[in-house]
Amino acid sequence: MTAGAFLAPSTSYASSHREAPLISGDPRADNTDTYAFVSPDKPDTVSIIANWYPFEEPNGGPNFYAWATHTRYTIKVDNNGDGVADVVYTWKFHNHYRDDANQFLYNTGVVNHLGDPTLNFYQTYNLTEREHGTTTTLLKNRIAAPSDVGPASMPDYQTLSNEAIHALPEGGQQWVGQADDPFFLDLRVFDLLYGGDLSEAGQDTLDGYNVNVIALQVPKSDLALNGNATNNPVIGVWSTTEERATVGTKHVWRQVSRLGNPLVNEAVVPLKYKDAFNTISPVVDHTIAPVVAKVKDPIVPKLVQAIYGIPAPATPRNDLVEIFLTGICKTCGPIQADLNSQLINKGVAASKFVPSDELRLNMSVPPAAQPDRMGVIGGDNAGFPNGRRLTDDVIDIALQVMEGAATNGPVAALAAGDGVNANDKAFATTFPYVALPHDTSVNQTAHALPAPFGDGGDGGGFGGHRVPIAAASLSAALVLMAMAVLARRRRSITI
Secondary structure, three states, rough: OOOOHHHOOOOOOOOOOOOOOOOOOOOOHHEEEEEEOOOOOOOOOOEEEEEEEEEOOOOOOOOOOOOOEEEEEEEEOOOOOOOOOOOOEEEEEEEEEEOOOOOOOOEEEOOOOOOOOOOOOOEEEEEEEEEOOOOEEEEEEOOOOOOOOOOOOOOOHHHHHOOOOOEEOOOOOOEEEEEEEHHHHHHHHHOOOHHHHOOOOOOOOOOOEEEEEEEEEEEEEHHHHHHHHOOOOOOEEEEEEEEEEEEEOOEEEEEEEEEEOOOHHHOOOOOOHHHHHHOHHHHHHHHHHHHHHHHHHOOHHHHHHHHHOOOOOOOOOOOOOHHHHHHHOOOOOOOOOOOHHHHHHOOOOOHHHHOOOOOOOOOOOOOOOOOOHHHHHHOOOOOOOOOOOOOOOHHHHHHHHHOHHHOOOOOOOOOOOOOOOOOOOOOOOOOOOOOOOOOOOOOOOOOOOOOOOOOOOOOOEEEOOOOOEHHHHHEEEEEEHHHHHHHHHHHOOOO
């Protein structure tokens, strides 16, 4: 099959990623971010976190944010560098209603524990692991932590979250639930790189929003080639969403979403290929000429040069090939360091290695005592692009990397980046590390409403003066009116 055939558009199975054009059909399949890092509090393990369903507004009831059924959510690990997953963890979800005939509510009262009957809608899942052609069920019929309805319904979401952590039979643990979106950035980057003068930077676009999260923590030996994390410390990680489709008379699983390295599809892959890129496996990445061409000759530095006058580095960008496709090693390209390519593993045959988009992690690099948000280019080899921690500022790192920082050092003129240097909520220090979900509306501004009576010549109100009514006051007034009506009705039927 030709590279063009691999990237042929397919509206039936196109991804709903925010970075791809066909994004609105199924947000539950939208795989937003993938993280992989040596667990800071349990350094003999690796934690992998994958997120779905972007821009969850906390007050988005009454149905809130369920995982999709007839869908497989996966975390995949390649430990020998051939672009094929050697270890695959798969989650499948099922819906449950305690009363869907007489209730429309997500919960019918206060929910203090996952098993409370007041949780009217809940989801269970099965977790399987496939390795060496054998599939093993690790967990069955476990309850996922629900969407956080709010402080009245779920006054102690921390307890619900803790109850959703489950030990794995071979060591480690996993968790499924809702959390604050851990990705922090100013998405005004797409407005001509922050207005052409960085005047529009500094606002965390994802502040206040939640995501659905799967978090996995397993011993390093479970992921390493031949189970030997000492000789084979480097792994490649990505997550996917697969939806069931009908082809003729057969039911098949089709990949519709994929996330390895952050920002590859957003900032490297051209529009024409974004949706199709999400449907392919890493094993064929190196055969897709249009994508490889944009790694070697990326678009972003040309935009920076055109808008800010900072010269784009010379091409071909073999430093970016290392960062995004091969991992960093002395024999891989111009970056003279052995960091996170599977070619470092003693058990890997160079003849079987293929360049591919994977989030590569060297498990032998210990967690940093004082993590630097700029990761490797900030002198912290435990951070991105060696895996990805929740605190890594991938927008600022990627911008510097695109400008050649991996070989020439950081570009001082872009040191401020997007002006968002940390998440809006502090991360936890223990598994699953993500912050608890927001439970208040993203829009907290009390807007002034026009006066309800006429226009007095300067915009309305009594005698020509507009009378602003805060939304909260209006709500209170409506409540008082409703109470008065209810009181009159009660008096009218008193015997």
